[in-house]
Amino acid sequence: MQYTLKKSLGQHFLKNDVICRQLVEVWKETNGPRLLEVGAGGGALTRFLLKLEGVDFKAVELDEEKVAYLLKTYPALEGKLIPGDILQLPLPFSEPFTLMGNFPYNISTQIVFRVLEWKEVVPVMIGMFQKEVAERIVSDPGSRVYGILSVLVQAYYEAEYLFDVGPECFQPPPKVMSGVIRLKRKTEELPVKSERALWVLVKTAFNQRRKMLRNAVKSLFDESVLQDSIFDKRAEQLSVADFARLTFLMR
Numbered sequence: 048m049q050y051t052l053k054k055s056l057g058q059h060f061l062k063n064d065v066i067c068r069q070l071v072e073v074w075k076e077t078n079g080p081r082l083l084e085v086g087a088g089g090g091a092l093t094r095f096l097l098k099l100e101g102v103d104f105k106a107v108e109l110d111e112e113k114v115a116y117l118l119k120t121y122p123a124l125e126g127k128l129i130p131g132d133i134l135q136l137p138l139p140f141s142e143p144f145t146l147m148g149n150f151p152y153n154i155s156t157q158i159v160f161r162v163l164e165w166k167e168v169v170p171v172m173i174g175m176f177q178k179e180v181a182e183r184i185v186s187d188p189g190s191r192v193y194g195i196l197s198v199l200v201q202a203y204y205e206a207e208y209l210f211d212v213g214p215e216c217f218q219p220p221p222k223v224m225s226g227v228i229r230l231k232r233k234t235e236e237l238p239v240k241s242e243r244a245l246w247v248l249v250k251t252a253f254n255q256r257r258k259m260l261r262n263a264v265k266s267l268f269d270e271s272v273l274q275d276s277i278f279d280k281r282a283e284q285l286s287v288a289d290f291a292r293l294t295f296l297m298r
């Protein structure tokens with residue numbers, strides 16, 4: 048039984064066993080008793096994850112054709128494969144779990160925001176992204192790619208870029224490099240006025256990232272607060288801690 052590749056779903060399936068083994072080794076460094084693979088696809092990584100001992104493993108796959116292929120090719124997936132969309136899926140475990148996968152490029156950012164929704168039960172995420180998205184997530188203040196995604200992820204997780212993955216490792220080969228990152232939940236959260244305040248501030252600040260912060264976020268602060276010299280900077284110059292601190296000064 049074969050399957051077709053669907054461009055509409057951003058499908059670029061791993062075909063390199065070396066990369067699959069590297070991903071497993073990364074998982075072993077922070078292994079937990081529960082593991083969810085997002086986007087099982089053709090099963091290249093899935094077949095390695097199925098062999099992990101003492102792990103409650105589940106995989107999610109949206110494409111019905113791939114679901115049928117996976118169940119026929121890997122009978123051990125029976126009862127472990129969830130047909131559906133990770134962006135709509137209810138929590139797959141009632142206790143903390145690691146989330147892992149070769150994420151479809153076209154929804155990879157949305158998957159990160161899903162992880163943020165689930166952050167109380169996802170202590171570790173290991174994901175493969177288009178390289179520029181991976182770099183954006185882990186970037187530091189002052190970088191041209193530092194933005195909303197960088198700040199909101201790093202407010203809750205330690206973000207680490209692990210290694211590049213070339214186009215030749217996929218079928219079909221994408222036109223871009225890929226990169227694997229790991230997120231580890233911070234043991235101590237940054238104090239913020241509220242999670243909503245942080246998200247509103249960060250999104251407002253970066254929506255006009257070329258402007259001086261004072262002009263970009265003036266609707267969120269009293270005029271007297273805006274006199275602070277930190278507002279002379281642009282959003283990309285502020286650290287995650289700076290944004291957290293400013294939430295307490297918001298209206």
